[in-house]
């Protein structure tokens with residue numbers, strides 16, 4: 304498999320899962336992909352949204368979207384997610400999708416607000432930041448220890 308990712312980005316989630324599962328893969332570092340250049344061009348060929356993570360499977364299938372990749376990897380490796388048909392698995396589905404559906408967009412629109420609005424980008428930055436804080440505060444109340452869902456990874 305080939306993972307397109309960059310330091311400091313959410314592709315670390317996929318990297319961690321691949322490492323824990325012991326799945327051999329090549330890491331294609333597309334650091335700087337937010338700016339025009341070869342890294343962006345390479346990533347755009349794989350993911351038209353030009354986002355990481357993007358995973359190319361051995362048969363050439365392209366998989367994007369963190370939650371889809373996480374579920375795909377969890378399907379192939381026991382222990383990456385709670386066992387099927389347990390209450391923990393149900394909570395896992397909820398929190399996984401909740402994170403990518405709610406938290407990720409605060410970065411999408413807040414990281415470089417000038418991409419989305421011509422006026423008052425600082426306000427968009429501030430409001431997405433407040434939204435993210437509220438989301439994380441709710442999440443904080445949902446999490447167990449030592450792992451998100453309890454004693455197991």
Ligand SMILES: N[C@@H](CCC(=O)N[C@@H](CS)C(=O)NCC(=O)O)C(=O)O
Pocket residue numbers: 311312313314337352353354355356367368369370403407411
């Ligand atoms: N919906 C995607 C979002 C991925 C995403 O936004 N990744 C960030 C890096 S952590 C990115 O590529 N941002 C650049 C952009 O959105 O243009 C997912 O869940 O994987």
